[in-house]
Amino acid sequence: xxxxxxxxxxxxxxxxxxxxxxxxxxxxxxxxxxxxxxxxxxxxxxxxxxxxxxxxxxxxxxxxxxxxxxxxxxxxxxxxxxxxxxxxxxxxxxxxxxxxxxxxxxxxxxxxxxxxxxxxxxxxxxxxxxxxxxxxxxxxxxxxxxxxxxxxxxxxxxxxxxxxxxxxxxxxxxxxxxxxxxxxxxxxxxxxxxxxxxxxxxxxxxxxxxxxxxxxxxxxxxxxxxxxxxxxxxxxxxxxxxxxxxxxxxxxxxxxxxx
Amino acid sequence: xxxxxxxxxxxxxxxxxxxxxxxxxxxxxxxxxxxxxxxxxxxxxxxxxxxxxxxxxxxxxxxxxxxxxxxxxxxxxxxxxxxxxxxxxxxxxxxxxxxxxxxxxxxxxxxxxxxxxxxxxxxxxxxxxxxxxxxxxxxxxxxxxxxxxxxxxxxxxxxxxxxxxxxxxxxxxxxxxxxxxxxxxxxxxxxxxxxxxxxxxxxxxxxxxxxxxxxxxxxxxxxxxxxxxxxxxxxxx
Amino acid sequence: xxxxxxxxxxxxxxxxxxxxxxxxxxxxxxxxxxxxxxxxxxxxxxxxxxxxxxxxxxxxxxxxxxxxxxxxxxxxxxxxxxxxxxxxxxxxxxxxxxxxxxxxxxxxxxxxxxxxxxxxxxxxxxxxxxxxxxxxxxxxxxxxxxxxxxxxxxxxxxxxxxxxxxxxxxxxxxxxxxxxxxxxxxxxxxxxxxxxxxxxxxxxxxxxxxxxxxxxxxxxxxxxxxxxxx
Numbered sequence: 001x002x003x004x005x006x007x008x009x010x011x012x013x014x015x016x017x018x019x020x021x022x023x024x025x026x027x028x029x030x031x032x033x034x035x036x037x038x039x040x041x042x043x044x045x046x047x048x049x050x051x052x053x054x055x056x057x058x059x060x061x062x063x064x065x066x067x068x069x070x071x072x073x074x075x076x077x078x079x080x081x082x083x084x085x086x087x088x089x090x091x092x093x094x095x096x097x098x099x100x101x102x103x104x105x106x107x108x109x110x111x112x113x114x115x116x117x118x119x120x121x122x123x124x125x126x127x128x129x130x131x132x133x134x135x136x137x138x139x140x141x142x143x144x145x146x147x148x149x150x151x152x153x154x155x156x157x158x159x160x161x162x163x164x165x166x167x168x169x170x171x172x173x174x175x176x177x178x179x180x181x182x183x184x185x186x187x188x189x190x191x192x193x194x195x196x197x198x199x200x201x202x203x204x205x206x207x208x209x210x211x212x213x214x215x216x217x218x219x220x221x222x223x224x225x226x227x228x229x230x231x232x233x234x235x236x237x238x239x240x241x242x243x244x245x246x247x248x249x250x251x252x253x254x255x256x257x258x259x
Numbered sequence: 260x261x262x263x264x265x266x267x268x269x270x271x272x273x274x275x276x277x278x279x280x281x282x283x284x285x286x287x288x289x290x291x292x293x294x295x296x297x298x299x300x301x302x303x304x305x306x307x308x309x310x311x312x313x314x315x316x317x318x319x320x321x322x323x324x325x326x327x328x329x330x331x332x333x334x335x336x337x338x339x340x341x342x343x344x345x346x347x348x349x350x351x352x353x354x355x356x357x358x359x360x361x362x363x364x365x366x367x368x369x370x371x372x373x374x375x376x377x378x379x380x381x382x383x384x385x386x387x388x389x390x391x392x393x394x395x396x397x398x399x400x401x402x403x404x405x406x407x408x409x410x411x412x413x414x415x416x417x418x419x420x421x422x423x424x425x426x427x428x429x430x431x432x433x434x435x436x437x438x439x440x441x442x443x444x445x446x447x448x449x450x451x452x453x454x455x456x457x458x459x460x461x462x463x464x465x466x467x468x469x470x471x472x473x474x475x476x477x478x479x480x481x482x483x484x485x486x487x488x489x490x491x492x493x494x495x496x
Numbered sequence: 497x498x499x500x501x502x503x504x505x506x507x508x509x510x511x512x513x514x515x516x517x518x519x520x521x522x523x524x525x526x527x528x529x530x531x532x533x534x535x536x537x538x539x540x541x542x543x544x545x546x547x548x549x550x551x552x553x554x555x556x557x558x559x560x561x562x563x564x565x566x567x568x569x570x571x572x573x574x575x576x577x578x579x580x581x582x583x584x585x586x587x588x589x590x591x592x593x594x595x596x597x598x599x600x601x602x603x604x605x606x607x608x609x610x611x612x613x614x615x616x617x618x619x620x621x622x623x624x625x626x627x628x629x630x631x632x633x634x635x636x637x638x639x640x641x642x643x644x645x646x647x648x649x650x651x652x653x654x655x656x657x658x659x660x661x662x663x664x665x666x667x668x669x670x671x672x673x674x675x676x677x678x679x680x681x682x683x684x685x686x687x688x689x690x691x692x693x694x695x696x697x698x699x700x701x702x703x704x705x706x707x708x709x710x711x712x713x714x715x716x717x718x719x720x721x722x723x724x725x726x
Binding site: 323325328331332342456464467 | 689
Binding site for chain 3: 082
């Protein structure tokens with residue numbers, strides 16, 4: 001892991017329908033690190049991720065990839081940005097009319113311009129990487145939620161992104177299916193993929209994240225390493241939020257990292 | 260400008276006569292919807308609850324009446340079949356030489372084919388538990404269908420009925436070919452005598468357009484009136 | 497019965513075959529025109545600027561809210577009387593029919609196309625954007641394949657309706673299947689037999705078209721696709 005900053009997000013402001021969803025948010029991510037966005041619904045986590053790849057252009061502020069600021073008005077630069085930044089959605093958003101393998105390879109052919117054979121080979125590799133090598137010809141309707149999310153990870157990885165944005169990747173999954181997706185994410189972290197993830201899976205990300213960013217009402221109100229924020233008696237907002245989540249889920253797990 | 264005035268004049272003068280045709284148009288639509296209902300419900304029930312023969316019969320009926328154009332049916336009935344039937348003295352009480360009668364029969368039997376499919380869809384969209392509960396209470400199938408299934412299915416079908424209404428309204432205009440003096444027929448005859456087809460066809464178009472809109476509003480009111488509070492209907496009709 | 501079959505073979509069928517050809521010459525261009533108009537109108541209603549979408553909504557409401565026979569009458573009888581100074585637009589019965597059928601069918605087709613386009617979940621468009629697909633690529637690779645499959649049953653059924661309603665051309669003097677039948681019935685006074693055969697011709701056309709449609713639907717089937725309605 002070197003220390004180069006891959007992604008820099010500076011002073012992002014975003015207003016939707018008169019409401020300030022993001023109020024001067026900044027963060028930076030070094031190569032190979034995982035930043036985790038935590039917070040209640042409506043805090044702005046999803047919007048922030050959408051601003052980073054300009055799916056939802058910020059009103060003001062700068063996004064820089066590899067040191068170069070992105071010009072939000074240039075169609076060319078946006079398309080180039082999106083080729084290098086992958087996104088995983090809460091609702092998977094697989095293309096319903098394409099098989100798993102076709103979902104993974106469609107952007108390789110249309111965006112990266114690979115020929116069909118090379119694209120198919122790469123697609124099969126990525127499917128194998130997420131554990132779905134035996135299911136290339138199934139359609140989204142035939143896959144479970146966990147499998148769909150893994151296909152969407154494969155689809156994003158096939159583009160060789162520099163950064164991966166994950167928007168609550170397990171929130172739409174039944175509990176017994178969450179594990180298979182978390183395994184894939186853990187493998188990615190171990191392999192050194194740079195990621196920004198919004199999630200409620202606080203205990204899981206504690207061991208992988210290099211920083212937690214707690215957001216509330218469009219601002220980052222608390223940031224720090226998991227070790228610090230989740231230490232016993234740290235009194236941090238993150239820890240009390242985690243405890244509340246566990247309580248609501250009837251989960252008896254404890255939000256603590258033994259020091 | 261002169262031309263415009265005389266055109267407007269012709270349309271205005273013809274208005275009472277053409278509006279008179281509305282009685283016939285309304286009669287055709289109501290008659291056809293009624294015949295369609297009277298035949299469509301038993302057809303639907305036979306299709307859903309009957310045996311293999313019933314199902315085949317209904318399928319054949321639907322295929323026949325949905326496959327032959329209304330215009331051809333009108334000619335066949337009025338010029339052909341009715342002419343034969345009028346030679347049977349036993350049937351003399353029927354208004355066999357009336358274009359209106361033929362038109363209602365044709366439009367009604369065709370509508371029955373479409374209505375039966377609407378009701379069939381509505382019946383099938385009801386949860387299976389409805390009939391099971393009725394049987395558990397000791398109701399015969401006939402009673403269960405009459406008291407439990409049909410009241411719900413008919414309510415669910417009202418949105419599809421407004422579609423059927425607008426189709427019948429438009430098809431009623433074809434009755435002029437067999438001499439019924441409804442709106443289209445009158446429009447044509449006045450246009451021919453006054454040589455003003457333009458304003459008169461626009462008038463007829465506007466009239467039908469208004470009737471479509473007004474009728475759908477009425478049916479929406481009907482739907483609201485008979486709605487069961489809190490009833491969430493499954494399926495899309 | 498023998499008399500009927502002889503009559504049918506010797507008089508009815510040859511006459512109706514000529515009418516059948518005319519009907520086909522009507523139906524095919526009208527269907528194509530209807531689909532073309534439907535795709536343009538449907539797309540404009542979903543993706544176009546609001547004023548345009550509203551205007552097209554108006555066109556659709558007008559052509560769906562008035563009887564086709566009134567529309568045909570207008571194109572054939574009324575159009576020549578339109579005060580355009582020195583010129584008069586006179587359409588032949590065939591052209592009046594094709595244009596009339598095309599415009600009317602187009603209005604109905606636009607409804608089905610619109611439904612197909614609206615059924616694409618927005619999330620898929622976002623995913624396409626996130627992957628770096630251009631809008632054109634998104635429409636071609638994500639929207640159209642799905643919208644087409646969703647719209648196919650409706651559009652196909654509309655063409656089947658067109659086959660039946662093409663019989664109205666006989667009302668504005670076209671010698672199509674129904675028109676030929678009418679002339680034949682008038683001259684031979686054998687209405688029942690003639691129109692039974694005419695009915696059978698249409699039944700055959702409609703049944704054949706329905707089979708083709710079902711076949712196309714099955715070939716394009718994607719598991720679980722039809723269930724999605726959002």
